[in-house]
Amino acid sequence: MDTTFTAQDYLVKYGIKPSVQRIAIMEYLMKHRTHPAADEIYEILLECIPTLSKTTVYNTLKLFAEQGALQVLGIDERNIRYDIDTSRHAHFICLGCGKVYDLAVEGLDRLILKEEFFMTEMHLYYKGYCKCCQSKENQKTENRETN
């Protein structure tokens, strides 16, 4: 659908002046819908842009968020996670591997606050274990039981 929609287009759309660093970070976010933290982005991009500074990654992500180009997730207590999908959807974090999954939850719009508070954001966060880590946990338990 958006084969010709580049990272640079995306930046311009949100009123962000493109630069090598900004394009690289946006490209990473567009390619990896894994809700990466700043450090992950930094570590990977360092291979292509050896002069990249972590400060720039932090500043850039903050800028993107302020401009509405991405949504900030508070689901992970350790790191701020970022989601390029700014539509209303839920998130699941696996307490085993730390992966954050997107979740389409029906009826989310029904939960919008209308009275008493002026709502600017709404987040539905789930925590637990993904399929992969569940089986690992089971293995551990089994091992414990047989020991």
Place this chain on the structure above:
Amino acid sequence: MDTTFTAQDYLVKYGIKPSVQRIAIMEYLMKHRTHPAADEIYEILLECIPTLSKTTVYNTLKLFAEQGALQVLGIDERNIRYDIDTSRHAHFICLGCGKVYDLAVEGLDRLILKEEFFMTEMHLYYKGYCKCCQSKENQKTENRETN
């Protein structure tokens, strides 16, 4: 309903050995349903227990959470907030004053995950401005417009 239900009872109920510090922290949580952060608890209790250490507050809150005596809130990016009400309900944080409000949201139980993931926790967080801070914001805007 629970006029005779003391902080100490509460601790014992959750298998936590009482101590002066633990009782004081639990009492604070029971009296102030404001979802305080560790530092707030520390600052206030210091008046009664001058030897209290912040480490003890952190350790105690962590212990309480592990024992299921309170729920950990990730709604505030700056501080961990704690809620003695462990029943399923939503939270609203005011971006103006930082207060965290409890919210009864109908249909929350319908959002429980049953497939694909093993869910251990579920949080519905709202952000925005409370009545009080809305009016302050409006005043500011009015001032701006008349200047």
Place this chain on the structure above:
DNA sequence: TTCACTGCAAATCATTTGCAAGGCC
């Protein structure tokens, strides 16, 4: 005596800030 609880000091770690250098219009 033992063991859990406490509290100080230091460490950790993500994020922010100050500031100087470089680059672009």
Place this chain on the structure above:
DNA sequence: GGCCTTGCAAATGATTTGCAGTGAA
């Protein structure tokens, strides 16, 4: 030239950890 962007180094601030002293059973 002036402003915006970048990046280093240092600061910040919440939380954790190491460890030694204390107190209770």
